[in-house]
Amino acid sequence: MNTENMIALLIAAPLLGAVVLLCGGRRLDRTGHWIGTLLAAASFVVGVVLFTDMLGRDAEDRTLSQHLFSWIPVEGFQADVAFQLDQLSMTFVLLITGVGTLIHLYSVGYMEHDERRRRFFGFLNLFLAAMLLLVLADNYLLLYVGWEGVGLASYLLIGFWQHKPSAATAAKKAFLVNRVGDMGLSIAILLMFTTFGTFAFGPVLSASAAGDTSEGKLTAIGLMLLLAACGKSAQVPLQSWLGDAMEGPTPVSALIHAATMVTAGVYLITRSGAIFNAAPDAQLAVVVVGAVTLLFGAIVGCAKDDIKKALAGSTMSQIGYMILATGLGPIGYVFAIMHLVTHGFFKAGLFLGAGSVMHGMNDEVDMRKYGGLRKYMPVTFATFGLGYLAIIGFPGLSGFWSKDKIIEAAFAQGGTEGWILGAVTLLGAALTAYYMTRVMLMTFFGEKRWQPDAEGNAPHPHESPKSMTIPMIVLAFGSVFAGGLFSLNESFAGWLEPVTAFEHGHPPISAGVIMTATITVMVLGIGLAYVQYGRRPVPVTAPRGSLLTRAARRDLLQDDLNHVVLVRGGEHLTRSLVYVDHTLVDGVVNGTAASVGGLSGRLRKLQNGFARSYAVSMFGGAAVLIAATLLMRAV
Amino acid sequence: MSFPLLTATAALPAIGAIATAAVPAARRTAAKWLALLVSLGTLGLAAAVLVRFEPGGDRYQLTESHAWIADFGVRYELGADGIGVALIGLTALLIPFIILAGWHDADPLETKSSRWRPTQGFFALILMVEVMVILSFAATDVFLFYIVFEAMLIPMYFLIGGFGDRAHAGSDENAATQRSYAAVKFLLYNLVGGLIMLAAVIGLYVVAGGFSLPEIAEARASGELTMATNTERLLFLGFFFAFAVKAPLWPLHTWLPNAMGESTAPVAVLITAVVDKVGTFAMLRFCLGLFPEASAWATPVVLTLALVSIVYGALLAVGQRDIKRLIAYASISHFGFIILGIFAMTSQGQSGATLYMVNHGLSTAALMLVAGFLISRRGSRLIADYGGVQKVAPVLAGTFLVGGLATLSLPGLAPFVSEFLVLVGTFARYPVAGIIATFGIVLAALYTLVLYQRTMTGPVKQEVSKMPDLRVRELAVVAPLIAALIFLGVYPKPVTDIVNPAVEHTMSDVQKTDPEPEVEAAK
Amino acid sequence: MNPVNYLYLAAVLFAIGASGVLIRRNAIVVFMCVELMLNACNLSLVAFSRMHGNLDGQILAFFTMVVAAAEVVVGLAIIVTLFRSRHSASVDDASLMKL
Amino acid sequence: MSASAVHSLWTTAAEPVSRIDAPHIEYGQLSPILIVVGAGVLGILVEAFVARRARYHVQLFLSVVALAAAFAAVVGLAVTGHGSTKAGIVAMGAIAVDGPALFLQGTILLAGLVSLFTFAERRLDPVAHGKQVDSFVAQAGAPPGSKSEQAAVKAGFTTTEVFPLALFAVAGMLVFPAANDLLTLFIALEVFSLPLYLLCALARRKRLVSQEAAVKYFLLGAFSSAFLLFGIALLYGYAGTLSYAGIAEVVDGTVTSIDPALADTMGNDALLLIGAAMVLMGLLFKVGAVPFHMWTPDVYQGAPTPVTGFMAAATKVAAFGALLRLLYVVLPGLSWDWRPVLWGVAIITMLLGAIVAITQTDIKRLLAYSSIAHGGFILAGVIAMNEAGISSVLFYLLAYSFVTIGAFSVVTLVRDAGGEATHLSKWAGLGRRSPLVAAVFAVFLLAFAGIPLTSGFAGKFAVFKAAAEGGAGALVVVGVISSAIAAFFYIRVIVLMFFSEPRPEGPTVAVPSPLTMTTIGVGVAVTLVLGVAPQYFLDLANQASVFVR
Secondary structure, three states, rough: OOHHHHHHHHHHHHHHHHHHHHHHHHHHHHOOOHHHHHHHOOOOEEEEHHHHHHHHHHHHHHHHEEEEEEEEOOOOEEEEEEEEEHHHHHHHHHHHHHHHHHHHHHHHHHHOOOOOOHHHHHHHHHHHHHHHHHHHHHHHHHHHHHHHHHHHHHHHHHHOOOOHHHHHHHHHHHHHHHHHHHHHHHHHHHHHHHHHOOOOHHHHHHHHHHHOOOOHHHHHHHHHHHHHHHHHHHOOOOOOHHHHHHOHHHHHHHHHHHHHHHHHHHHHHHHHHHHHHOOHHHHHHHHHHHHHHHOOOOOOOOHHOOOHHHHHHHHHHHHHHHHHHHHHHHHHHHEEEEHHHHHHHHHHHHHHHHHHHHHHOOOOOOHHOHHHHHHOHHHHHHHHHHHHHHOOOOOOOOHHHHHHHHHHHHOOOOHHHHHHHHHHHHHHHHHHHHHHHHHHHHHHHOOOOOOOOOOOOOOOOOOOHHHHHHHHHHHHHHHHHHHHHHHHHHHHHHHHHHHHHHOOOOOOOOHHHOOOOOOHHHHHHHHHHHHHHHHHOOOOOOOOHHHHHHHHHHHHHHHHHHHHHHHHHHHHHHHHHHHHHHHHHHHHHHHHHHHHHHHHHHHHHHHOHHHHHHHHHHHHHHHHHHHHHHHHHOO | OOOHHHHHHHHHHHHHHHHHOOOOOOOOOHHHHHHHHHHHHHHHHHHHHHHOOOOOOOOEEEEEEEEEEHOOOOEEEEEEHHHHHHHHHHHHHHHHHHHHHHOOOOOOOOOOHHHHHHHHHHHHHHHHHHHHHHHHHHHHHHHHHHHHHHHOHHHHHHHHHOEOOOOOOHHHHHHHHHHHHHHHHHHHHHHHHHHHHHHHHHHHHHHHOOEHHHHHHHHHOOOOOOOOHHHHHHHHHHHHHHHHHOOOOOOOHHHHHHHHHHHHHHHHHHHHHHHHHHHHHHHHHHHHHHHHHHHHHHHHHHHHHHHHHHHHHHHHOOOEHHHHHHHHHHHHHHHHHHHHHHHOOOHHHHHHHHHHHHHHHHHHHHHHHHHHHHHHHHHHHHHHHHOOOOHHHHHHHHHHHHHHHHHHOHHHHHHHHHHHHHHHHHHHHOHHHHHHHHHHHHHHHHHHHHHHHHHHHHHOHHHOOOOOOOOHHHHHHHHHHHHHHHHHOOOOOOHHHHHHHHHHHHHHHOOOOOOOOOOOOOO | OOOHHHHHHHHHHHHHHHHHHHOOOOOOOHHHHHHHHHHHHHHHHHHHHHHOOOOOOHHHHHHHHHHHHHHHHHHHHHHHHHHHHHHEEEEOOOOOOOO | OOOHHHHHHHHHHOOOOOOOOOOOOOOHHHHHHHHHHHHHHHHHHHHOOOOHHHHHHHHHHHHHHHHHHHHHHHHHHOOOOOOOOOOOEEEOOEEEOOHHHHHHHHHHHHHHHHHHHOOOOOOOOOOOOOEEOOOOOOOOOOOOOOHHHHHHHHHHOOOOOOHHHHHHHHHHHHHHHHHOHHHHHHHHHHHHHHHHHHHOOOOOOOOOHHHHHHHHHHHHHHHHHHHHHHHHHHHHEEEEEEEEHHHHHHHHHHOOOHHHHHHHHOOHHHHHHHHHHHHHHHHHHOOOOOOOOOOHHHHHHHHHHHHHHHHHHHHHHHHHHHHHHHHHOOHHHHHHHHHHHHHHHHHHHHHHHHHHHHOEHHHHHHHHHHHHHHHHHHHHHHHHHOOOHHHHHHHHHHHHHHHHHHHHHHHHHEEEOOEEEHHHHHOOOOOHHOOOHHHHHHHHHHHHHHHOOOOOHHHHHHHHHHHHHHOHHHHHHHHHHHHHHHHHHHHHHHHHHHHHHOOOOEEEEEEOHHHHHHHHHHHHHHHHHHOOOOHHHHHHHOOOOOOOO
């Protein structure tokens, strides 16, 4: 069959799964999870087939497209349901379906005892479908559909344990913050429509590359896209939801809030590269956001005792790297995506590891209550360790390759900007090394600090079942080798170049120096962490800590700010508005009614029952009548 | 003279209403089935209308014209354009679900005197409303429209005041007063609007000497009929006021929350999903059709009010404690969008607005009816009385969520298409307005999700722990609506095909063309 | 004598009658005041009739007298019943209905 | 008897009179009036000579036949074109037989007929001493609660005089709108007023109130007719004639021969203006226009409800007919003077009627105030000063009179121990106890409120349309506002009937005889027919919208 028509299959498989599982009812409870996993795998298989087919073609005609039907045909407005599969999309497809399948598999074990498991897999499939739609759409509006679709899926999955109020709140928060970002995306689309009369990738990008329109317009569009990216990818100032999102089941955190969905922002900016290239101001904004988040996430990650929140902070920070890279333009896109993929592997691995640990520790998440677990769960330790080495950029592992390139590119920006960015990225690397080492030490080394949980039964850490360990192992492989593979004579860059364009950056200092610098800061970070957490015992209850630490534990107070400004303010606003609506808007009407009533009451007093007063009124009336008639003649 | 299809579509429920009312008191169930069958028959006729209607054909099709009150220059003139057809379809589609959802709402609590037949009355009144609504969508004679526009109020009034929501806060006495307050408020607001419109209708007669919309529009276009600027503006205001009350547009909206809050869920749906559409529809057909210049003149103000409605309605929805009032304010916000789309004077905006009328009908119906089922189980409208429903009644919660997602116009569901079209249409001509409107998107998410979180999630409240999940009848109501929402979200083409030509006609009425994109990118 | 004076007299009588209606309480007296007003009308009618030299006014005056007589019949009947049921002919006492 | 005729007698009286040439009377065209008057006279004879047992039936038969025959006569005249082509002045200038006259006479006769049925209703009041009784006092002379009254009740007396009285009233009303000179106008006024005064006093229950109503009505009526008469005198003084045509000529200044006396009065517009104003006032009193309305609530409340219905409907018709003729035939030349004044009157009438009605607690008073408001609406049509104005007023009167009679006859049905339960609080939950009656009353209320598909709407639309065409747009706006206010209290009653729980000690709804059923039935039928398909009647009104001069 013609490969182009297979694109729809990618989405159809998981979508089918979602429909079947969510509408299927109880009778699927016992088989549902396997159906979901199989369909995810099927999607992956299709992806592989398409991939091999794509490799078979030569670079220029690797872009496939499939037009399903015309979606919203309105005068002067054309929105189609059509897909475009190029190298960029392909990369994502493989990442999403691959990691997705693994995590489905992992969840089979992880969610074994949850009576709502069928629905969980339904949601996971729904997510896959939406995410694939996001990366396969050939126009921004359809992308927007996927964009909100993944938002919905993440909402459903974060809040999966809805009986926990915290989970429900976190889910709502995630959706709302994302909506703010979506507002940006929709405004961007509106701008595109008024500027280009369309929002299909092809014409929009070509037109903006050709400079058909003013830079101001493009800057506006770019900034709006950036806002969208901030929402989805948890970048400052819309990052606050990611930490809470850890309320969701761990596989969800791994798939959605580490590997795939949160990277959608990177995809969006890379995809819209042509626009950003033509709008330097927007690019600058992107870089700034990336840099800020990079540090922000790292600092938060250093302070958290909750293993998942620590990892969440690291995710933020890593995505900060990617966003920063995309902000660098053609010298950055490729590495952004590359880091995205490697990060997908090792961060997913880390999360699964964390999940495995929690699995063994009665869902305890506080690292201060771990310790010395390496003996008890060797596989988890091994895979987690590899992921750890990868993320801190241990030479030779995936993270090393991708991150180092980004640091180079940052320096290559040139001028003070270049130095600043370089410094920031280096600092980020150091922090990464620090907080990841901290996690590692607190979890797997040191003496046991286990505490009995609420029900009072002490934890009996044990290795997780195969269905969980296998995915971890696979991902571990990915986190070890992917980076190196991609960097072999820049195979990855070559692969993406036709889509994103690629040019070599020329840093002011040689690549070797930068590499050594990277490694040194990494070592420093590890050392510091070791001194703090390796050498002396870790207190079970967190010490008060420095001001910065306390702030970092509270996400640098950014959440509190939101709370005060938005939530409190909003509540006051709505309350006062309700009051206004009742007293003012309604009051005016009721007031008129009341006043008419009062007038009536007073007037009816005139009808006092005395015939003579009636006669008076008649007499007066007659007088007035006569007077008026005469007056009319007079004037 | 071909078969008068439109008249038949309106006549069938009329006959059905009389028949239903005539069913003896004891045979309550028979009356219900009769009403349901009639409404389904009407749906069939409406489908026939949709089939017979050729999108490419004349502006008004299936026209009928008979002499009626020559002395007032009034004729019985019916004719459907794309917009009217779409809305007739919506009405005919929703009524059966409303009837089915209200199946037990009018069962007498205790057996009153044998002559008191609330059930028969309830369903007969619903059918009467259907008659009036269908006629108002089909009337091309201004006077005829006015008559049904007003006559509609009476059955509505009795539905609101006579069959209040049994789940209310406080004592029966209190509820009765609340209810009749709501009913009277509804009637007076709309009656005042209607009377002011009456003045304008008379004025129109004095100016134009007749009431046939096509003829007047024709005469205006050809320049035979010219209106003094001020006259036209006054007349426009007279008409617009009535429609703005009906729609409702801020600050004339306060009757809606009361009416929807106090009436049963199906009736609330009838109000917001069906009856109020007449207001927005009439803006599109009469305000723009009869008074193009004045419409253009009023546009800035109208847009402002629409924006206020959008934001204000959403904010108030956030602040509500009562599920149904919350939905009511949400509707106010949505009507803001519709009016925005109409007066943006772009084809995307107006197609979007028309589509919005249909989609909002479906989405509110879904949300409100499920909410009704929820309320009927717990006997309370207060959000605070719920919690953790999702655990005991997952299907109910799921459908409720889908309804909510439709209300916050999630892509993939029908309302998104229309809302986005409205935004595009507005933004193209009034960027600032477009951007302000997009805030509505965020707020919509806020009130919907807050509602869902407070009622459905969290630990299970003791009162709801025994709550049964949706029954077959209820599922039969909700499932088709959700299906429709998804279908029209993925494939709205069937509706847009019908609507587009009509919108182009309207655009030519107001002599506007869409703003051209800055760059003519290679399509 | 200038016929206009008759008119003035008529006007004065009419005013007196009217003020009587407004002032007096006793229904009978009030009614008599009305009669006075009617007679004022008669006077003016006759005066005008003379001025114009045609009889229409005088004819109308005759009719008025008849009408007045008829009114007396009806009026007295009503007032008497009222008096018999209330033992008072004051118009102010008859104020059950008000507001 | 016209003036010129008498004048000739006066001048020629010197010679010996060989023969008196009898006045020429067109009995055919006068037949409606004559039939009714004749029936009235017969009715008196019946009272005198027929045994008490039989009187009721004889009277009822006689009056029904009379009214029906009169109506037939009117129809006959109309179809033979006396309304349009053959319209003319008859009875030597005393009476005009033209479109408006015939239309209004027809309306009055029909209204009289249906309300006569309610006069004759004998099933509502509980049987007293084995005899069915109607809503009229057993013996008007007997003081309330006195021995004589009980005796009269025991003897089963009934006041069958009401039938001839009603007939006389109808006769007067027939003449009133047709009167073509001021003399006839005045006489007609008195002829229909005097019987009404009496009828008001004849309630069987609540007699004190009834008598009070009669006294008030009588005194104020007499007072106003005095004004009317003085106005007539002044007009006569101004124009030297009583005939409409003659006065009109003088007003327009198109008079043929000006003798010196006429010359110096003609110059004196004060006479004209004051006279016109006072005549207007006399008519506005009958119409119940503010500020001459104050009798209306009390009289409507106190009078026996059948009488109230009859009065409210027929009097308004007759009075507005006379007003129309006066303004359109006599004073068109003066319209610049009286139109602004009537504007004011119409506006305050509409508003005050509607506003004060809001706080009423007695259903009959409520309807009284609503009738005041409606008087204002009709005035708006009168002011239009165009043919549409005339026809719309005619149509409105037709529509309104039947709604009114219907509404009041429903009021007669709702009763408790004390007779009719007219206090609004007693009507609570009526819709639950007897849905049909409540529904019928709701129809009438909606018609009053002017909801589409009822006659009230058609009428209101016609009137406002005429007013707008006549350049009185402002009036239309005020009318719209006041109808909005009015809607409020009509709706209040509906709410009361349908949405509030019935009182345990609430009133019962008596099952009436076919008579009242007919009245109500006709009322509903006319209300709906005129609402849904008014065209035929509008055509009638249009054809009838030309006055002869």
